[in-house]
Amino acid sequence: MGLLPQIADGIDVSIPAAGHVVSAYALGVVVGAPLIATLAAKVPRKTQLVALMAAFAVANIASALAVSYGSLMVARFLSGLPHGTFFGIGSVVAASMVAPNRRTWAVSMMLAGLTVANVIGVPLSTLMGQHLGWQYPYAFVGALAIACVAAVIAWIPVQPADENASATKELKALTRPQVWLALGIGTVGFGGMFATFSYITPTMTDLAGFSESTVPLILVVYGVGMTIGATVAGKVSQFGLMRGIIGSLSLIALLLAVFGFLAQGKVTAVIAVFLLGFLPTILVPMLQTRLMDVAQEGQSLAAALNHSTLNAANALGAWMGSVVLSRGYGYEWPSRLGALLAVGGVFIALVSVWLGRREAAR
Template identity: 35%
Template sequence: MPFRSTSSTDSQTLLALFALAFGSFVISTSEFASMGLLPLFADGLGLSPAEASNAITAYALGVMAGAPVITIAAARMNKRTMLIALLVLAIAANLLTSVANGLGLLVIARFLSGLPQGAYFGAASVVATAIVGADRGGKAVALVMGGITVATIVGAPVGTFIGQTLGWRGAYAIMAGLAVLATAATVFWLPHRSDFKGGSVSQELSALRRGTIWGMLVFTSIVVASLFAVYTFVGPLVTETAGLPAFMTPIALALIGTGMAVGNIVGGNLADRYRFRGLFIGFTATLAMLAIMALTATVPTMLLIMLPAMGFTLMVAVPTIPLQMMKIAPEAPTLMGALNMAAFNIANAIGAAAGGLTVHAGFGFPSAIWAGLALTAAGLAFYVLLRPYLSRTLDQGYDAEFASS
């Protein structure tokens, strides 16, 4: 078995890990399904698509705000208690979304829905690492991120289908119900352990004094943006560029998610074995996949092959990022995990904006792929400059970083 615990039976360990991944899945489904539900709640509330997209933006802002604020405010809280509280917030926010009667309440509800995501990822990564052991930290991070990738494969298309069948309000009500199940799983299956205890606020904040942490956040916000540049325009790439029928769009999204899920497993193993090799190999390979995709996007078969290939190579790199951030700031692992998720949402905004800029400039939908490639290339160039400082920090510790500056 890939995960073992010295303090629990195998079945108890697996149930605890499942509860963490399930919570990650539920929270992420609320994010990804909303993209498919946007036309439905726009129509239901009498909004234009542009007005309704403010709800998507509000979610991302919620993640960016909630990741550092909630993590720092709840620094002293036991991580098990913190996870339960975040899931309860997810229940309330999804219920509020389901009863929204206008844009104002919808935006507030989606902002509240985004608040738990970053903090949940950070706390769940710390708890998963405690359960499986520090030497399997990469696998622990990949496990929590696995819930996110499954949300892209299953949660988004199924949530959209439910919205089309039962209405968008029913879809969000069901998401709230899933969050109730995730809360129950956490209560019953996540053990009470002394190593889940919180720390001091000053301890969490001290990590923000390190330049390498900010460097990693900038790097992540740029290098991962290619995924969202492509993801945002999958629909028109499938239907207008490749000429496939509309029903292939959710299949294409599921293919991206499948590639991400497999890459996440491989990336978790590489993150445990190597310091940065998985990161460099993964993102370099992503550049190649993006170039091939952009050049062959008009060929339906090639597009459907390259979408999961891109998802796979990118996720091979990703688990290394939060794991190394936690090693750079071992006294604040929860905040590092939360900030990593916030950086992903910044990448979402950057990727979508860059792709939109080139498409609206008249360069066609494949230009969004080239825009994503440029962002990942810029991120890798920044990493090359940052790498010596990262290695020095990891080799010599925090004091050495400042002594050499």
């Protein structure tokens, strides 16, 4: 997302069109997460992690070698295919290693890798893309993925395949209304955040008046917000998963409603970017745990689908942002549209609570 201007220049398209590259990766996650999680239900989890990260490495190197808009779109789609299942299986492995009351904490620690990526990796890749070319960050990510394969082989304990697992049992989770409601919370609720963050570079340069060279530092602020959010997610969940989810989404809606105004001053823009990282990151582990709770026997599929829904939100947000911008509205408008999506997520969460109470009463 931080490289959209460089990608747009490199493959000779507009910035809104370059935003579709973000959507292509996200759609790869949406397709790959349920498909791979279901087909690989009986494969040992460590084997899955190794194979998925190896595929991720190959696809990112292919992204670096892409020479046209079409080939880059295909490479980004293929890069997204392993993403959801990798994080989903990783979350299940993490949760299986701790006591039941520490599952949200374990999942948040596994997902904390994403926060480190945003503190170090995203600013570094943006800086690299600005000075060396947009292809180099993709090659760098491919090299990191190869290192990750070695780390998984060396350090993740062997977990035998679940003999009782099957594609049928995994898919049974999709017959539960609460699963679909949890997926809806993620897709709709997070769409607003991605509508804003997909265009964070031009928003900071055009509205706040920062130079392009300052953007990597602003992305560090976003990553710090994510890191702090990940550390408090477990504590927030102790007040109740659904209370935490509804409260977090309400605050996200409020932030997005005023983000366009805050982004027009340098100090307030930095504060807004920090909160844009902080608030959604509190929500992710709680949504992950909620899905694993309501899916029952379909743990692997449910855990993977959380990332599928977040990337559906990614694709939806990036696309909706491009529509707004293509019609001539300024960079303050994607976040205003995003606020409505966050309110929609709150509504779905309230429906989930109501349905749960009705089932309990029965």
